[in-house]
Amino acid sequence: MTHDWLNLSWKMLMVRGALAIVFGLVAMAWPLETAIALAIVFGFWALVDGVGSFAQAFEKGTPTSARVLLIVMGVAALIAAFFAIFSPAVAAVTLTWILGIWLIVRGAFEVFAAFSATRDAPRWLLLVTAGVDVVLGILFVANPGSSALAIAWVLGLVAIVWGIAFLATGFVVRRGEHRAEAAPPVEGATA
Numbered sequence: 001m002t003h004d005w006l007n008l009s010w011k012m013l014m015v016r017g018a019l020a021i022v023f024g025l026v027a028m029a030w031p032l033e034t035a036i037a038l039a040i041v042f043g044f045w046a047l048v049d050g051v052g053s054f055a056q057a058f059e060k061g062t063p064t065s066a067r068v069l070l071i072v073m074g075v076a077a078l079i080a081a082f083f084a085i086f087s088p089a090v091a092a093v094t095l096t097w098i099l100g101i102w103l104i105v106r107g108a109f110e111v112f113a114a115f116s117a118t119r120d121a122p123r124w125l126l127l128v129t130a131g132v133d134v135v136l137g138i139l140f141v142a143n144p145g146s147s148a149l150a151i152a153w154v155l156g157l158v159a160i161v162w163g164i165a166f167l168a169t170g171f172v173v174r175r176g177e178h179r180a181e182a183a184p185p186v187e188g189a190t191a
């Protein structure tokens with residue numbers, strides 16, 4: 001028996017698809033609230049990560065250099081958690097700004113890679129992706145508030161596409177099950 005996701009119940013695929021579409025529609029209808037909710041979720045993750053860093057720092061046998069690093073990381077995580085939980089709008093804008101800087105740096109490295117590659121690769125493709133990264137990065141850094149809303153909107157759009165894919169897969173799996181039930185039994189086959 002194979003264990004892949006197409007062996008799942010068609011009903012579960014349909015439920016997952018419907019939930020993804022609902023999430024996508026909500027994210028697109030209320031992008032500000034979605035961005036704030038994502039920032040709050042990030043805040044709780046950072047809180048757990050910070051507490052985990054402190055716990056790891058004070059475990060028996062942790063070397064001093066690792067202990068100091070873990071404490072610094074824990075403090076940074078707790079500060080990020082505090083801002084994300086108690087000021088999620090600011091956190092969403094800040095995270096978008098950081099994403100913009102990352103995209104600009106990534107684009108610069110891709111330009112460098114395009115001109116320093118030793119393999120026979122399509123240089124233009126690396127330059128196109130670098131250009132997209134740099135343009136998106138500049139847009140995110142220049143206007144992080146609107147960019148945070150755009151990210152929430154795109155997340156909603158992706159969720160809708162995933163939902164449609166799950167629904168379509170559910171229909172295909174359901175149709176296959178109904179055909180298998182309607183097919184006459186094969187002689188000599190054992191269950």
